[in-house]
Amino acid sequence: MSRFREEIKIIPNLAWVIGFLLYAGLFLFLAMFVLRQEPEPAGWPLVAKAALAIVVPLPLFMFVLLIGYVYADAKRRRMNHVLWTLLAIFIPNGLGIILYFILRDPAPTPCPNCGMMTGKGFAFCPSCGFALAPRCPSCGRGVEAKWTYCGYCGTSLPTT
Numbered sequence: 001m002s003r004f005r006e007e008i009k010i011i012p013n014l015a016w017v018i019g020f021l022l023y024a025g026l027f028l029f030l031a032m033f034v035l036r037q038e039p040e041p042a043g044w045p046l047v048a049k050a051a052l053a054i055v056v057p058l059p060l061f062m063f064v065l066l067i068g069y070v071y072a073d074a075k076r077r078r079m080n081h082v083l084w085t086l087l088a089i090f091i092p093n094g095l096g097i098i099l100y101f102i103l104r105d106p107a108p109t110p111c112p113n114c115g116m117m118t119g120k121g122f123a124f125c126p127s128c129g130f131a132l133a134p135r136c137p138s139c140g141r142g143v144e145a146k147w148t149y150c151g152y153c154g155t156s157l158p159t160t
C-alpha cells in the first residue's frame with residue numbers, strides 16, 4: 001500500500017487540477033442538463049440522479065490521473081515521455097496507457113554507494129564508479145550471480 005502511495009505522489013499537480021476541473025465540469029453538465037431534460041432520468045429519484053452525476057465522470061478523472069502518471073513515470077525512467085503521454089491520450093480505450101505499462105523500461109535504481117540514480121543496463125555508477133553488476137574478472141563482461149563459469153570466456157568465477 002505504501003508503494004502505491006509513493007506512486008500516486010509522482011502524479012503532477014497539473015494532472016490533479018485538470019482531472020478535477022473536468023470532473024466538476026462533467027458533473028455540472030450532467031446535473032444541470034442531461035438529468036433534468038432527458039425524459040428517462042427526469043423521473044428518477046434525486047438520490048439516483050446524484051449517484052449517476054457523481055459516478056459517471058469518475059473514469060474521466062482516473063484517465064487524466066493516469067495520463068499524468070505516465071508522463072511523470074516515463075520521465076523518471078528516461079523514456080520518451082512526451083511521446084508516451086501523447087500515445088496514452090490518443091490511443092482510444094486507454095490502450096495507450098495499457099501499452100505503456102507493458103512496454104515501460106525498468107525503473108532506475110539508486111547506486112548503493114552514492115545514491116545517484118543509474119540507467120538501465122549500467123554496469124558502473126556514472127558518479128562514483130561503483131560496480132553495479134557482478135563482472136567477470138577476466139573479460140570484464142556482466143555475469144549473473146548464479147553462474148559458476150563466465151558465459152563469455154569460460155573463466156571460473158569466484159563463488160560468493
Ligand SMILES: [Zn+2]
Pocket residue numbers: 111112113114115116125126127128129130
Ligand atoms: Zn555511485
Ligand SMILES: [Zn+2]
Pocket residue numbers: 136137138139140141150151152153154155
Ligand atoms: Zn569472462
